[in-house]
Amino acid sequence: MSRASVQTRDRQSASPRQRLLSAARELFSTRGIKGVSVDEVAEMAQTNKMTLYRHFESKDLLVAAYLRELAAEADREWEAITLAHPGDPAGQIKAWIALVASHLAQSDDRGCPLANAAVELPDKEHPARTVIEQHKTAQRDHLVHLCGKAGFEHPAQLADEIFLLLEGARVNVQSVGRCGPGGRFAAMACTLMASHTRTGTP
Amino acid sequence: MSRASVQTRDRQSASPRQRLLSAARELFSTRGIKGVSVDEVAEMAQTNKMTLYRHFESKDLLVAAYLRELAAEADREWEAITLAHPGDPAGQIKAWIALVASHLAQSDDRGCPLANAAVELPDKEHPARTVIEQHKTAQRDHLVHLCGKAGFEHPAQLADEIFLLLEGARVNVQSVGRCGPGGRFAAMACTLMASHTRTGTP
DNA sequence: ACTGCATGGTACTGGTTAGTAACATCACGT
DNA sequence: ACGTGATGTTACTAACCAGTACCATGCAGT
Numbered sequence A, B: 001m002s003r004a005s006v007q008t009r010d011r012q013s014a015s016p017r018q019r020l021l022s023a024a025r026e027l028f029s030t031r032g033i034k035g036v037s038v039d040e041v042a043e044m045a046q047t048n049k050m051t052l053y054r055h056f057e058s059k060d061l062l063v064a065a066y067l068r069e070l071a072a073e074a075d076r077e078w079e080a081i082t083l084a085h086p087g088d089p090a091g092q093i094k095a096w097i098a099l100v101a102s103h104l105a106q107s108d109d110r111g112c113p114l115a116n117a118a119v120e121l122p123d124k125e126h127p128a129r130t131v132i133e134q135h136k137t138a139q140r141d142h143l144v145h146l147c148g149k150a151g152f153e154h155p156a157q158l159a160d161e162i163f164l165l166l167e168g169a170r171v172n173v174q175s176v177g178r179c180g181p182g183g184r185f186a187a188m189a190c191t192l193m194a195s196h197t198r199t200g201t202p
Numbered sequence C: 001a002c003t004g005c006a007t008g009g010t011a012c013t014g015g016t017t018a019g020t021a022a023c024a025t026c027a028c029g030t
Numbered sequence D: 001a002c003g004t005g006a007t008g009t010t011a012c013t014a015a016c017c018a019g020t021a022c023c024a025t026g027c028a029g030t
Helices: A003-013 A016-031 A038-044 A049-055 A059-084 A089-105 A113-120 A126-148 A154-174 A181-196 B005-014 B016-031 B038-044 B049-055 B059-084 B089-105 B111-120 B127-149 B157-178 B182-195
Strands: none
Touching: A016 A038, A016 A049, A016 A113, A016 B111, A038 A049, A038 A059, A059 A089, A059 A113, A059 A126, A089 A126, A089 A154, A089 B038, A113 A126, A113 A154, A113 B111, A113 B157, A126 B157, A154 A181, A154 B111, A154 B127, A154 B157, A154 B182, A181 B089, A181 B157, B005 B059, B016 B038, B016 B049, B016 B059, B038 B049, B038 B059, B059 B089, B059 B111, B059 B127, B089 B127, B089 B157, B089 B182, B111 B127, B111 B157, B127 B157, B157 B182
């Protein structure tokens, strides 16, 4: 079953809280946080604003919960990759690159919702900011760890290069579309990995 | 005179239109487009909403004009770099990297205002989107051109790598602050250039 | 049947926003 | 002095939005 239909079923049969989070995810990620009202979220969740406010103190905290769900799902994707390539850190990195590339290839991709939220919420005190910062830092740390275990030269720098390349691709797709340089980021990441391989001779 | 004081003086003596654009720039870039009302822009420009609407049809078109000014200023910075390093495309690239790195080092940097605007305005029909797309595409094309003239191997790929690295650094700074990988992007870009240099032997 | 609790529905408050109307004022060229 | 056009001022509309009060409903366990 596709992700979209899973979400649709979620919004029909699951608990109101889960329906609300599912609706928030679809609306916030496609139209932005400031561009969606809590009424719209409640309506798409097939409930109403009162029930929403019984589960979430405020819109800000709903946003934080929405981002926490995204972070948890990303962690689950990492776990799946780890299980699919046991003891093969380089393979895990490549699998992750392929996963992100497949996201970028989708025509409706709007980039990383966490990074987008950071752009939309400049207030440093917003409850969502700690979620964003923690998740981004953990992702980068994990990549550094994998690059080290895979035996690359200058593992931290390689990890940062891949990480920033990826963030750049996801933000650039929004500015110039997926036909721009963002569409070819997988090839670039592989080139980077090759240039950090210890044996420079063939 | 610092940029800030220049802008302050602009808002005291220049034409209302220029004052409005100067105020829009300060407010939109620091607090986001959706987070600032036209009243606030007019007030910071030491004028009022009516005058604003005599110069700009709507808030959307004010935003487009604001981004057009940013793009024009970036073009001017490129011109200055070109004049400072005549006939030295590699030096121009390095100067540009250093310029962006200095932006990133500022504690209040919020990343590229054009990319941020693309995140804040998901509507593909928004008048600002053509400004963003044209400017980003032109910047990337210019970088490809310079990489080719400088004699690097695979110039288009190197240009895209630098470009995405830079976009990634600017967006990442917003998520995790300038202490994260974004703060070291200049070193990474130089490594990339070295790895694309034709003579692999010392 | 009774009770308690989560939910649905409606209507409301108070505040904000983009955009407009109408009139007053000021500067400037003649 | 005069008139014209740009600007300042105030007040307004219509819509939107976050958040709340209040009551009805329906479903659980007992």
